[in-house]
Amino acid sequence: MAYKTILAVLDTPQNARQITDFGMALAEQFSAHLIGCHAETLAAVPLIAPMEIPDPAAMQVLQEVAQKETAEVQRMFADQARREGVSTEWRSFMSSSGYGASTVMETARTADLILASQSDPSHADHRADLETFLFESGRPMLLIPYTMKQPRPINRVLIAWNGSREAARATFDSLPFLKAAATVEVLVVDPPDRANQNSQLAGTEIAAALARHGVQVSVTSHESAGGSPAQIIDSRLSDKGVDLLVMGGYGHSRWWEMLFGGVTRNILDTMTAPTLLSR
Structure with a gap:
C-alpha cells in the first residue's frame, strides 16, 4: 500500500508554497501523482442601500481580486512542479460554495491523501472548509503546522x-x-x-x-x-x-x-x- 494520488489544498497564497513543497516531497517519496487544488468562491452580490440594487462594479472588483489570487497560487505550483519534475496536475474551481462544492468533493474522493495547512490565526481569511473535506470526503487528511516551512523525514x-x-x-x-x-x-x-x-x-x-x-x-x-x-x-x-x-x-x-x-x-x-x- 502507498499513496499514489495526493491532493494538495492550496487555499491561500500564504500557504501555497509551503503545501506545494510538502506535496512534492510526498509525491517523490511515494512515486505519487500530485494534484494542486484551489477553489475560488464567487463574490457575493454587494447591495446599494436603501434600494438594495446589486452593485456590479463592486462585484467585479471582488471577483478580480479572487481571480488574481487563483493565478498567483497556480503560478507558485507550476514553478515548483517544473523544478521538481514529479507527476503533477492543476485543478481550479469556481463556485458559490468554494471548497464545499460538489466538483471539489468529487476530486477529493479520488485522492489517497488530502494535504492541507493548519489554520494560521494571523490570517483571518484562511478558510479552506477543512471540516467539509474531513467529514464528507471519506479520505484521510494530513495537516501541516503553519509554522513548519520545510518538509522533514517522518521517522x-x-x-x-x-x-x-x-x-x-x-x-x-x-x-x-x-x-x-x-x-x-x-x-x-x-x-x-x-x-x-x-x-x-x-x-x-x-x-x-x-x-x-x-x-x-x-x-x-x-x-x-x-x-x-x-x-x-x-x-x-x-x-x-x-x-x-x-x-x-x-x-x-x-x-x-x-x-x-x-x-x-x-x-x-x-x-x-x-x-x-x-x-
Missing part, C-alpha cells in the same frame, strides 16, 4: 489510540507512513477496563496487527492524573521528537469553530507536528 510516529472507529480509520489510513517509519508508538491515555480486556492490555491488539505489516511498534499506556488527554499527547510529541501524529477526527458540528471538540480541537490549535486525521 517517529505517535498514534493516539482509544479503540474508536475514527482512530482505527486513521491508523490504517496512515500505513504507508507507519511502514516507512523507524519507530511507531501507540499511546493509550486512561484506558478503560473492559469485560474482555484488562486496561493494561489496551493497544496491544492494534500493535500486533501493525506488526504483521512490518511496522516497528510499541505500546505506551498513560494515566492523565487529572490532566487532559490533549496535554498528555502534546507532552509526548515534545519529549519524543515525534514527526507525525495519527489520530481520529471527532465531532459532529459542521462549523470549524465547534467541529473539533475536546482532544482533537485542542491538538489542532497547538499542533507541533504534522497530523493525519481520518473520520
Whole structure:
C-alpha cells in the first residue's frame, strides 16, 4: 500500500508554497501523482442601500481580486512542479460554495491523501472548509503546522489510540507512513477496563496487527492524573521528537469553530507536528 494520488489544498497564497513543497516531497517519496487544488468562491452580490440594487462594479472588483489570487497560487505550483519534475496536475474551481462544492468533493474522493495547512490565526481569511473535506470526503487528511516551512523525514510516529472507529480509520489510513517509519508508538491515555480486556492490555491488539505489516511498534499506556488527554499527547510529541501524529477526527458540528471538540480541537490549535486525521 502507498499513496499514489495526493491532493494538495492550496487555499491561500500564504500557504501555497509551503503545501506545494510538502506535496512534492510526498509525491517523490511515494512515486505519487500530485494534484494542486484551489477553489475560488464567487463574490457575493454587494447591495446599494436603501434600494438594495446589486452593485456590479463592486462585484467585479471582488471577483478580480479572487481571480488574481487563483493565478498567483497556480503560478507558485507550476514553478515548483517544473523544478521538481514529479507527476503533477492543476485543478481550479469556481463556485458559490468554494471548497464545499460538489466538483471539489468529487476530486477529493479520488485522492489517497488530502494535504492541507493548519489554520494560521494571523490570517483571518484562511478558510479552506477543512471540516467539509474531513467529514464528507471519506479520505484521510494530513495537516501541516503553519509554522513548519520545510518538509522533514517522518521517522517517529505517535498514534493516539482509544479503540474508536475514527482512530482505527486513521491508523490504517496512515500505513504507508507507519511502514516507512523507524519507530511507531501507540499511546493509550486512561484506558478503560473492559469485560474482555484488562486496561493494561489496551493497544496491544492494534500493535500486533501493525506488526504483521512490518511496522516497528510499541505500546505506551498513560494515566492523565487529572490532566487532559490533549496535554498528555502534546507532552509526548515534545519529549519524543515525534514527526507525525495519527489520530481520529471527532465531532459532529459542521462549523470549524465547534467541529473539533475536546482532544482533537485542542491538538489542532497547538499542533507541533504534522497530523493525519481520518473520520
